[in-house]
Amino acid sequence: xxxxxxxGFGCGKSTAAKLFVDLGYxxxxxxxxxxxxxxxxxxxxxALRAHFGDAIFGPSGDVDRPALARIxxxxxxxxxxxxxxxxxxFFEIVRATLRAGPDADFLVEVPLLFEKSLENWFDFTVxxxxxxxxxxxxxxxxxxxxxxxxxxxSKQLPLARKIELSDFVLWNDGSTVFLKAQVDRIxxxxxxxxxxxxxx
Numbered sequence: 674x675x676x677x678x679x680x681g682f683g684c685g686k687s688t689a690a691k692l693f694v695d696l697g698y699x700x701x702x703x704x705x706x707x708x709x710x711x712x713x714x715x716x717x718x719x720a721l722r723a724h725f726g727d728a729i730f731g732p733s734g735d736v737d738r739p740a741l742a743r744i745x746x747x748x749x750x751x752x753x754x755x756x757x758x759x760x761x762x763f764f765e766i767v768r769a770t771l772r773a774g775p776d777a778d779f780l781v782e783v784p785l786l787f788e789k790s791l792e793n794w795f796d797f798t799v800x801x802x803x804x805x806x807x808x809x810x811x812x813x814x815x816x817x818x819x820x821x822x823x824x825x826x827s828k829q830l831p832l833a834r835k836i837e838l839s840d841f842v843l844w845n846d847g848s849t850v851f852l853k854a855q856v857d858r859i860x861x862x863x864x865x866x867x868x869x870x871x872x873x
Contacts, residue, residue, distance in 0.1 A: 674778045674863060675771060677794060678787035680801030682825050683830040685845040685852070690782050691803045692849075692856040695826040698780040701770055703763065709761045712736045720758055747827050760789070767794075787838050788830050799859065800839035802832055803846045 674688070680686050690700045698870060711717055713735065721729060721736060725744065731737045745752040771779060780799075783791060803811075812822040829835075836842050843855050 674797075674867070675795050676778075676780045676863075677786050677791065677798045678761045678780055678782045678801065679784060679798065679835055679839070680843075681803070681808055682810045682829060682833070683815075683822065684803045684832070685802045685811070686782055686784070686801045687850065689799075689845065689852060689856060689859065690780055692853050693780045693860070696843065696856070698778045698860075699774060701767060701779055701781040703767075703781070703783050706763055706766050707759060710766055711759050712738070712764065717758060717762065724754065741820075741827075746821070746828060749828075750799050752828070784829065787835055792838070797840040797863070798838070799841045799843060800832075800835045801843045802836055802847050803844065805832075807846055808832075 676693070678690060678693075680689075687702075690702070694700050710786045712721075718730075718734075718736065721741070725741070729737050729744070734767055742757070743757050767781060771781075781795065783789075786792070786795075786798060808826070809819060809822055813819055841859050843852060843859075845852050
């Protein structure tokens with residue numbers, strides 16, 4: 674079983690993912706893959722330096738992700754250029770990970786799942802959603818400037834549309850216990866479906 678997990682920026686995808694992991698799913702986190710495997714690539718770093726210059730690199734020579742984000746989230750052309758550079762590498766890593774565990778249950782966390790038309794990668798899609806005010810409050814608690822948070826949210830497909838497109842929705846406005854109950858219900862439904870029962 675391969676699930677695709679998406680949702681609004683700041684809605685709690687990582688929290689939901691941990692709950693799936695507790696139930697035996699292998700978590701594939703797109704942010705970690707990009708941060709630890711795509712951006713450190715010598716070829717990617719060379720392309721970034723040639724395109725953006727030294728300003729997006731820290732003293733250690735690593736990509737300064739906040740500096741890069743400030744550029745690409747304020748300029749759609751630059752964001753598209755970055756996606757064309759990094760997404761093919763990211764996609765190949767995910768494919769290789771899934772091929773390596775053909776009998777495992779995977780949860781692949783992809784914020785831009787629907788934006789990049791990746792629905793066919795997954796058996797089912799799950800969207801984590803919450804009230805817009807809660808969404809902004811969480812991002813501000815992480816230390817993100819409110820204007821930047823609004824800007825980044827605006828670059829994604831509207832949350833209402835993600836909810837409409839998803840097979841399952843997790844509403845994350847309550848406690849972790851409430852979220853866990855929803856995850857438990859989804860996983861139980863999927864396990865029943867594996868055994869041949871109708872999906873509820």
